[in-house]
Amino acid sequence: MCRWLAYSGAPVRLEELLFKPKNSLVMQSMHSQLGATTVNGDGFGIGWYDDQGRPGAYRSTEPAWNDRNLRDLSGVTSSRRVFAHIRATTGTAVQQSNCHPFRHENWLWMHNGVIGDFHLVKRDLAVAVDPALFADIEGSTDSELFFYLALSFGLRDDPPAAVARAVGVIEEAGRRHGVQQPIQMTVATTDGSTTWAFRYSSVHDSRSLFHSTDVSTLRDQYPDNPMLHELSDDARLVVSEPLGDLQGAWREVPESSYVVVHGAGEDLGSFAPVAP
Amino acid sequence: MCRWLAYSGAPVRLEELLFKPKNSLVMQSMHSQLGATTVNGDGFGIGWYDDQGRPGAYRSTEPAWNDRNLRDLSGVTSSRRVFAHIRATTGTAVQQSNCHPFRHENWLWMHNGVIGDFHLVKRDLAVAVDPALFADIEGSTDSELFFYLALSFGLRDDPPAAVARAVGVIEEAGRRHGVQQPIQMTVATTDGSTTWAFRYSSVHDSRSLFHSTDVSTLRDQYPDNPMLHELSDDARLVVSEPLGDLQGAWREVPESSYVVVHGAGEDLGSFAPVAP
Amino acid sequence: MCRWLAYSGAPVRLEELLFKPKNSLVMQSMHSQLGATTVNGDGFGIGWYDDQGRPGAYRSTEPAWNDRNLRDLSGVTSSRRVFAHIRATTGTAVQQSNCHPFRHENWLWMHNGVIGDFHLVKRDLAVAVDPALFADIEGSTDSELFFYLALSFGLRDDPPAAVARAVGVIEEAGRRHGVQQPIQMTVATTDGSTTWAFRYSSVHDSRSLFHSTDVSTLRDQYPDNPMLHELSDDARLVVSEPLGDLQGAWREVPESSYVVVHGAGEDLGSFAPVAP
């Protein structure tokens, strides 16, 4: 499995997100506290948008904890919207094209979890991808194929509906092949302006997912915490596990639901797959 | 495009094949003389069989010319049957899973050439792969997909017939999508006992392909050539381009034909695609 | 040997420098026109400063031409001062710590050329490095050791004097060991505000080095050239070889001299080693 974070708010230097927090994502790459695996050392990736809204990415097969370039880039790169992901493979190869976040046009996508018995359902899912998109698939993971299913079902128009239909197709393919747990997922996706984050699993026992609460309230409560004072009022984080142990800073995203982050606001919706 | 060699004969240390000849494959990685590109620096791979017939492989995204491990391994590894390939990508990612030779069970496969407008035909070809094999595809190249098509059409039973049917499917898919040159290929494949090498292109203007001639005759002609005296009488090489400029050592494999190498003998057959 | 470029001026997106020019640095990595070697595929590196003057870097052992991260980063990163380097090793290992530009505090350094018979003089040169700096040396190249010699001799206070003394030490060590050509170099270094570029070789037959001329004049001459209109009036490039064939755009830096670029101005000085 994996760990990830999605940031939005005033421009923040990447190292503030990736290296400085007590339980930072890079720290989690070697010592995850809530993950399915302690070590998430099978590559990593970051995606962000520049001040003109163009998406950039840096992905590597090295463990995040010892990648010198990640440290160097993080010190000089700032962005209003950052996706970061550390990978623990569930079987597919460790190669750049299998590192999250995946990108299509201005969209980013990252996933923690697994499509159950992927070997059995892979072909059915590949065939369900829009033929016009099929050849753009670059890697061999379940996560990227899931992204292309969501794109095929309208991610660019209505993300919650598209993800619901993609999950419906995955669950149906699973059932057809006798898979017990067709999908296990927390997923984040963004078009550069809004972030959607989903938490769901076929057996309703999903990986952890949290979002940060209002920064200004926290700042009053914790006047001495430097990280809070670096963040703008509209800063929001959605994370696989809290970056520190601050009481009240993190709220769990409930099972079978999704959160939409746009500006300083966040909305919660319930999530249910839509069968094909 | 790429360059490759296929060796069979008495056990030979890999460095004798890869580093020592004047126009060795490693030399060709930086300065190919007959290739479509001078530089073949987008990864490489070697496959070989141990003395119990088990296939091994070493594949890397580094250029062959500066891979220290390749040099070290080549000095201590000997084999009766060796496939080696240097890659110049025609567009797909530089990653280990895209490096030749590809392997399935005891079969190896390597390809120099291109499936024309691969982006257009990729989905049709993927769908034509035997569903039981589909999920074993690991990379994103045209060459590996070609291998899985051949496996789907009976490579393990009758290689020339299977390759003819695979090429037939590729050409038909190409024509359906208006591709001018559906395929350009030299391909080598082996089950560990016999090597088959094909030369074909839809427009009948194929990449170069040569096989070595009888070693004992050459040895008489060139009593002072050390490489010839290292090789056994039944040693045979099939190569994209000659490893040296010895007169009479290399014979061109004709356009639209294939050569079968088993022991000291080689047979030539003509090759024509079989439409689906 | 290698190829490099040093840019200063208004913030420019890295892809404008690295990918878009006709004879761009990435193009030179496979097809250098003036280099000692055609292929510069043994890794590369870029260094730049963010808007607060902090230096960042991205270095990789992949050939520049197929590094996906370089392409992605270059599209979303802008800087007022950029160093970029493509490497063709003269024998030392292909590893990140041997990729230029090297960095020490806010200084960057890159080198095209070679310390002659480096194996013979390496220990003498290492011993000449300031003991307080010795343990900061990370790689095994002649170029990085040259950087640490320059730092030891006052690079941070007076670059031309420090480089002259470093070269003096290198030439003396070479003569002591009977080396015919102790040094061959074009070197660029910067503190983030000024760039110094040197051209020298012990036998006075140095690698090519050019600097760009006044952009506003060129813009009048070539009203239709898009690249010139992207650049600010104070934009300056120092390069191993011209990025295009524009008449009048490039002026050769003479043998045994150096150029200092600060803002829109550049000064030329003569360079001679200072014996220890």
Add this chain to the structure above:
Amino acid sequence: MCRWLAYSGAPVRLEELLFKPKNSLVMQSMHSQLGATTVNGDGFGIGWYDDQGRPGAYRSTEPAWNDRNLRDLSGVTSSRRVFAHIRATTGTAVQQSNCHPFRHENWLWMHNGVIGDFHLVKRDLAVAVDPALFADIEGSTDSELFFYLALSFGLRDDPPAAVARAVGVIEEAGRRHGVQQPIQMTVATTDGSTTWAFRYSSVHDSRSLFHSTDVSTLRDQYPDNPMLHELSDDARLVVSEPLGDLQGAWREVPESSYVVVHGAGEDLGSFAPVAP
């Protein structure tokens, strides 16, 4: 810190040593039980000798647990003498030239531990290396520099004496710079015929080290254990931690001592540094 194993005996396929045991070295790369760190994911290396006594090596910066080439090579490579090492860096870069085992001519060397405050003593130790060997140092680790000190002090003639002198020099340099714990080490070295393994630390609190006991006795005790029946009577392993939990199979190498393995015999000696 790190973990390693040294095998000698009848030719054994590498996968028997690296992958098949319950607590195999590859398993230890993610879950070491006795190591200073749980994860040893900062590269790895193997060294072995072919049937003509030539040393080969494969070293990689990937974690051992996900290196596909390691798995492939291990299945087809057999050797009478194998060194294998998984790395957890104590600060120096993750690069091939820093991966153990290091090699010089026919000698291999690997180290678990650290030269204390290496940054402080590095220059003194580098200067103590035989000038004729200095330029052969390829990486930046304390472990490789320790190897070159041992070579400088006669490793090729009398390994225990040479290591004792090297450690003496390291401890003296440490004391000169106020280092509390100048060295912490388990070291293995071989010339291809004999293996020497040392356990020592300046504060007499060394990392774990074990050697296997007589295989034939064990075989009688455990008639159903498949691994024991794969090994020849003279098979011997020296390891950082036992590869399984077989009672009586492993004997701890005492603090401040070394073991010499030649053929089926092993001798134990006491180890004390020799001050310069």
